[in-house]
Amino acid sequence: xxxxxxxxxxxxxxxxxxxxxxxxxxxxxxxxxxxxxxxxxxxxxxxxxxxxxxxxxxxxxxxxxxxxxxxxxxxxxxxxxxxxxxxxxxxxxxxxxxxxxxxxxxxxxxxxxxxxxxxxxxxxxxxxxxxxxxxxxxxxxxxxxxxxxxxxxxxxxxxxxxxxxxxxxxxxxxxxxxxxxxxxxxxxxxxxxxxxxxxxxxxxxxxxxxxxxxxxxxxxxxxxxxxxxxxxxxxxxxxxxxxxxxxxxxxxxxxxxxxxxxxxxxxxxxxxxxxxxxxxxxxxxxxxxxx
Numbered sequence: 633x634x635x636x637x638x639x640x641x642x643x644x645x646x647x648x649x650x651x652x653x654x655x656x657x658x659x660x661x662x663x664x665x666x667x668x669x670x671x672x673x674x675x676x677x678x679x680x681x682x683x684x685x686x687x688x689x690x691x692x693x694x695x696x697x698x699x700x701x702x703x704x705x706x707x708x709x710x711x712x713x714x715x716x717x718x719x720x721x722x723x724x725x726x727x728x729x730x731x732x733x734x735x736x737x738x739x740x741x742x743x744x745x746x747x748x749x750x751x752x753x754x755x756x757x758x759x760x761x762x763x764x765x766x767x768x769x770x771x772x773x774x775x776x777x778x779x780x781x782x783x784x785x786x787x788x789x790x791x792x793x794x795x796x797x798x799x800x801x802x803x804x805x806x807x808x809x810x811x812x813x814x815x816x817x818x819x820x821x822x823x824x825x826x827x828x829x830x831x832x833x834x835x836x837x838x839x840x841x842x843x844x845x846x847x848x849x850x851x852x853x854x855x856x857x858x859x860x861x862x863x864x865x866x867x868x869x870x871x872x873x874x875x876x877x878x879x880x881x882x883x884x885x886x887x888x889x890x891x892x893x894x895x896x897x898x899x900x901x902x903x904x905x906x907x908x909x910x911x912x913x914x915x916x917x918x919x920x921x922x923x
Contacts, residue, residue: 640655657675680711727745732766741777799834811843815844834866853891888922
C-alpha cells in the first residue's frame with residue numbers, strides 16, 4: 633500500500649507549496665484528488681504522495697507549467713509518488729525535475745511534455761554546465777509511466793530538439809554527482825515525433841558516474857523524423873582517455889524490454905572506445921535485454 637495511514641498534513645484542494653512550507657523535514661503530505669499547480673519539494677526526507685492512482689479518475693493532477701514537480705537542491709531523501717503530471721508547453725519542459733540525492737520518484741504518470749528545445753519526462757539533473765553540479769547520487773526512479781514526450785522545434789540556440797522519457801546527467805568535472813542512480817521498473821513509450829532531432833527512452837549522459845542501473849524497464853514507440861536513430865537506452869558523454877577515463881565502474885543495463893524497435897537502436901553506448909565499456913563487465917553489464 634503506497635498511501636500513508638497517518639500523514640502529518642493532508643491537502644484537499646489547497647496549495648501543495650503551502651503545505652510544504654508548513655511541513656518539517658521527515659513529514660508526510662497526503663494529497664487528495666483534484667487539480668493542483670506545480671510544486672517544489674525543498675525539505676529533506678519529505679514525502680509528498682497522492683491518495684489515488686495517477687491513472688484513475690480521482691488522481692491528483694499537476695498542470696500549468698513547463699516543469700511540473702521539482703525536488704530542489706537540499707531536499708535529499710525526498711519522495712514524490714503517485715501524481716498525474718501533465719505540463720504545459722515551454723522552451724524546455726520537464727515533467728519531474730530532480731536536483732537532490734537519495735530522492736525517490738515512484739509510481740507517477742508523466743505525459744504530454746511538449747517543449748521546444750528539449751522535452752524530458754523525468755530529469756535527474758546532476759549536471760548544470762561548468763558552474764554547478766547538483767548531487768543526485770542515490771536517486772531512484774521507479775515504476776513510473778512516461779509517455780507522449782516531444783520536443784517540437786528549437787526556440788533558442790539548439791539546432792535540433794531532443795526528446796527523452798527519462799534522463800540522468802552527471803557532472804563533467806572531477807566530482808561525481810550521479811553515483812548509484814537507479815532507473816527501474818518504468819514504462820516509457822511514445823517519445824519523440826514528427827520533428828527532427830534525437831529521441832531516447834532512457835538516456836544516461838556523461839561524466840564520471842559510478843554504479844548506474846537501468847533495469848526492468850518497458851520501452852516502446854521511440855521515434856524521430858531525421859537521420860538520427862531513435863534509441864531505447866542511450867548512454868553518452870563518456871570518454872575513455874587512458875590518462876583520464878570517465879566511464880566509471882559497475883554499471884548495469886539489464887532486463888529491459890525494448891518493444892517495436894525494428895527501426896530503432898535498442899541500446900547505444902556512445903563511448904569513444906566502446907570496448908573499454910562494453911567489453912569489460914567491471915564497467916558495464918548490458919546482458920539480458922530484449923528487443
